[in-house]
Amino acid sequence: MWTLWNFLVLLTIVVSLVTGQNGIPTSEESIDDLVSAGVSENAATGIVKFDRKLQEPFEMEKENPVEAKKLEQVLHKEFTEYIESLSEDDQAEYQKYIKSQHMLRFLGILVIFGLLHAANIHISGKIECSKTLFSFLVAVKEFDWHFGNDRLYTSKPYDSLYPHHYSAYAEVNDVDELENDKYEIFVSFWHTCSRDDKWKYYENRVGYVKQQGEYYLQHNVNLTNAEGELSWRDWEDWVTSNGFRSF
Numbered sequence: 001m002w003t004l005w006n007f008l009v010l011l012t013i014v015v016s017l018v019t020g021q022n023g024i025p026t027s028e029e030s031i032d033d034l035v036s037a038g039v040s041e042n043a044a045t046g047i048v049k050f051d052r053k054l055q056e057p058f059e060m061e062k063e064n065p066v067e068a069k070k071l072e073q074v075l076h077k078e079f080t081e082y083i084e085s086l087s088e089d090d091q092a093e094y095q096k097y098i099k100s101q102h103m104l105r106f107l108g109i110l111v112i113f114g115l116l117h118a119a120n121i122h123i124s125g126k127i128e129c130s131k132t133l134f135s136f137l138v139a140v141k142e143f144d145w146h147f148g149n150d151r152l153y154t155s156k157p158y159d160s161l162y163p164h165h166y167s168a169y170a171e172v173n174d175v176d177e178l179e180n181d182k183y184e185i186f187v188s189f190w191h192t193c194s195r196d197d198k199w200k201y202y203e204n205r206v207g208y209v210k211q212q213g214e215y216y217l218q219h220n221v222n223l224t225n226a227e228g229e230l231s232w233r234d235w236e237d238w239v240t241s242n243g244f245r246s247f
Helices: 004-018 031-036 041-053 056-060 065-085 088-101 103-113 232-241
Strands: 117-128 133-144 148-154 158-161 165-174 182-191 200-210 213-218
Touching: 031 041, 041 065, 041 088, 056 065, 056 165, 065 088, 117 133, 117 182, 117 200, 133 165, 148 165, 200 213
Parallel strands: 117 213
Antiparallel strands: 117 165, 133 148, 133 158, 133 182, 182 200
């Protein structure tokens, strides 16, 4: 039987989707985190898989908002059905995980009343690379002295053809009493823009945003000589730790 707590968890997911948050672990929260919290590995794998799928509507929202909304509703229904299909133990442990790790999700309801500060960040730009074809993924991170360094968004890997470009959407959603608090925004790239096709890492600061507002940031990058080469093992470790798996 679904209790009031179950209902509140699902309500939180609905509100989170409306306010631009998935309501489930982000890409940073790996399968191991869920397993450590008591969720079975099979259930954890499915939840993280849905995390990747639930990013799709946000990626297509700017170009096709109507279809993005339809896809969001379909994925939300599928995710709800998936949670309900889990064993009672997995449901209970997952709900405990949500409660302990994401209590701020409940505060999403307060956005309606303007009690929660939020900054919506849209970053896009051109990628300069000496190669015609290469692969990359992009992440958006914020840093502030109160909350530390947090990854807000990580894209799926892309195969890029000329002209190279990228776009990313992220949200800073924190409660803070400081009206003038600013967040330092970085973009990070994992890419194969190198002669030997090895994955390399490059990060650059885009600028600052405040707690509230809609920000459209343009940031061009040149990856041709970007340093920070990753070994294949480092790449596998990063992919695994951020919830990316081959299904």
